[in-house]
Amino acid sequence: MSKNSIFYAILALVILITFIGFPLDLMPPDAALYASISKTMVLNNDYINLYSLGTDWLDKPHLPFWLTALSFKLFGFSNFAYKLPGVLIFFYGAYTMYLFAKENYNKQTALTAVIILLTSLHIVISNFDVKAEPFLTGFIMASLYWFYKYIQQKTWKHLLLGSLFCAFAIMTKGIFALIPIVAAIAGNLLVKKQWKEILNPMWIFAFVFIAVFIIPELYALYIQFDAQPDKVVFGKTNVSGIKFFLWDSQFGRFFNTGPIKGKGDVFFFLHTILWAFLPWSILFYIATVLKIKRNFKIVNHKEEFYTIFGTLATILVFSLSKFQLAHYTNIVFPFMAIITADFIIKLKDQYFKLQKTFVITQWFLIGIVTVAIPLLSFLMLPEFNFSFLIILAISIATILFVKKKEQEKIKRLFYYSAITFCFLYGFMLTHFYPTLFNYQGGVHAAKFSNNNNIETVYLIDNKTHKFGFEFYLNNPVIRVPKEDVNLLKGKTFYADQQELQYLKENNYKYSILKAFDSYRITKLKGSFLNHNSRAEKLNKKYLIVLQ
Template sequence: MTKNKSLLILSILIICITILGLPLDMMPPDAALYASIAKTMHLNNDFINLYSLGTDWLDKPHLPFWLTALSFKIFGVSNFAYKLPGVLVFFLGVWATYKFTKENYNKETAVIAAIILATSLHSVISNFDVRAEPYLTGFIMASLYWFYKYIQQKKISDLLLASLFCAFAVMTKGIFAIIPLVAALGGHFIITKSWKELFNPMWLVALGFITLFIVPELYTLYVQFDAHPEKIVFGETNVSGIKFFLWDSQFGRFFNTGPIKGHGDVFFFIHTILWAFLPWSILFYIASFLKIKRNSKKVNTNEEFYTLFGTLATILVFSLSKFQLAHYTNIVFPFMAVLTADFIVSLKSKYQNLLKTYSITQYILIGISIVAVIALSIVMKPEFNFWILPIFILCIIALYLVVKNQQEKTKRILYFSAISFCFLYGFMLTHFYPTLFKYQGGVHAARYINNHDFKSISMLTNNSHNFGFEFYCNKPINRITIEELSNSKNSVLYANEKDLELLTKKNTSFEILKEFDYYRITKLKGKFINKNSREKTLGKKYLIQLN
């Protein structure tokens, strides 16, 4: 009973951490960009065309925007409504991870895998800074689970569900979302010599289902872009939305031949996982190495290899790509959680010689999490936030139940790790990010406008990122060129420092109504985090009245 209480309190703690992130402001550019696109879709009742800053937008597929716009219809436009669909899909992924692990291992390993996935650093960050990753995490893991169910039971309903969630993943990020699934299934069949499964003609049926399910995406892209070759996209006409979706946005980026280009480092994801998957990253590397080692001479066909191949192949492909962002790793976090959970449970039997390594590693990370809270409190000097107290109390209760229960060493350290990092996350969501969010100039400028009776709001049509301002501003925004300023007298213009320099050069008469401190939160530096040196790092955003 006490064991169940420990798990119950930890589950409540994880849910509370997630809830804390829902009302927090979004971090421009990406999250605010996606939110503003969904807001436009909701306000226009147009679920076909994607617009950003008043122009056609071609980059990501529609599904997250459809779900978000629907959430806006139900709950109104807010931070909460934007984040809720992604968070729910993520916890679908946690559930699917539990179910998959339980059927391939046992209940104990399944519970640990679910805990690891839900308490990984970048899982928590992505659940409050929602982009495509929570959706991908949930859809890909749900798809793998039902593909596995189909392999075991050969029920067409399981194949249908697996294909549906696979299609959802494709309509979230594109064709490359299939990579973890193809690698997981193909790798497992090949290494276990399951040739009958590998060449099962039903995979063609699954491909047909997936193609059928992505028809809505293909249709919307055709209507917005292919049917309008005169539209200027990426500086060109005759741009095919369907071709971009099927090739340029994925293979074009991989080979760096598409309209959006990037620069990659082949070792990027190796060191990114070290922090993104905390506090489980080192254990993941050990678990992967041991699984490969014990099957290097003779493969144990009773083991599952879906998670190993799904993880390694995805990381390899992304490492070779020129497009590399930390949150890309999230999509294989469920696979990584299963591998890590299996290793932790195996410490009691197969790998007792690694118990000391496990203990030292995790206690060091627990210490780092505590030191991080103390150090950040000293350096940042944040205002006290009451909501840290319920998190602290839940952590104390959870620790007390774990100690009282005197669980075996591996389980006890697992809980200590999860609880200590949950407290770190609680601090981040109640003190760290709220302190830094004071410097999101566009967000505060929009709220200033919402509280004042300005008749006309304008914004220059330049390449500046104004997504936060666009999403949080409740009034219509006129997008004007520099040449149209003379026709916009008495309008309130949202501007940055470069805009002001341009206006001055053009001898445009204006009055500064309000200025706002600005820093790009997604690119943190020590000088900005340090309260004593923060002032020197700040830029400015302005609301000006055109005369």
């Protein structure tokens, strides 16, 4: 039996959990928005223009939508087809992380880093609630790895691959995707005083390659916006899509001067990582401090510093930004996983005195999970899903296998932590989220329309987003200006409570075909999770027939 059999057992458990997440419905607004944009691409056979709510959409770059549209063309419109491209690219990123860690540390550290990355809480969530982050995480890690290979071997192939994946990252999120890549490379070279590498003219070629590779994005933006200055975007005309892509969408958010604004908290990402990188977050903070401390006075040139500079620079820039979201941290999770894995491996000798801290921390987290699952079950009263028994059986079997095969207490507890959180993720994807998904009113309204062969459903065109309904409805929705609603008597509309109030106030007669309980589950509150108080927090969505 392979000495890495425990790793493969945990990997199999992670892959099983990932597959369980594939058929689960998308969560509005973001995932359903991206899915509806890609669906519109396919239905219109138009891969240049991005549309949402029936109008031009200028926000994220095209690449994830192109890849998702390709998946829709191959597999049809489904949850699986939407999630597949992002998950595959993420796992490729995990593979390049493994290669990077293996070459800079050793195989055991690399395998440990893979387990850490794949069992981190927000990675698991992002791989079933797919948005831009799985794409971006995979592209950034792959770009760093191939640029690292170029620095080692000086081959055109590696420079091209590094530039290509860097361009992919930019065409996923924008110019700020360069931050972790550039900071990682520049930081490592500077701290080791590799001046010749820093001044290597080949980096100019890398810049040129990246500029060439992002031409499809620039072309699409030019066609949709720059070539049509009369279009009204963000309430203005003469809006340049290229300028928005290169400046406003990133620097505008950072300085809070662009059309999309936010409110910043300089400590936001420090406390976000505490839960998003569970069960490894506390270990990551310890590992980071120790890595800096041991190299503060005298730099160990045998160590790599790509990961520490890539992580800290990215967190610093995002912390100073006024636009902050929890999933932004995902892109440096591969770097964080390597830093944490190195620390865990060093607990055996170099950091022997910190073993007690590791033991207390991880058993505490295991204890929380052990209590959280029955507590959430009691609070939510979810409908039992028998697939959870499979996760339970495999988790218990894997724990027993670890107990039998692994003699080192640190490694054993590390594996217990990973397996316990996989068990938690199994519960989340078989009970927690499926219970919440009963209250996605728009999704259920669309499925009701499909199952009852309602040929056409209309929306009042007030720019209110109904992304879940739009994506899951088999037939395209038709938006109707408020002033034309009176022309559609006998037609079926999808509406919320505010729109029904508008109809009442304007003396429109209608009958309710079906009402659906609804709640925005991306903004959870305890009172909604509690089955006793849940009904008080619900809104309603409706299918109505205008009379």
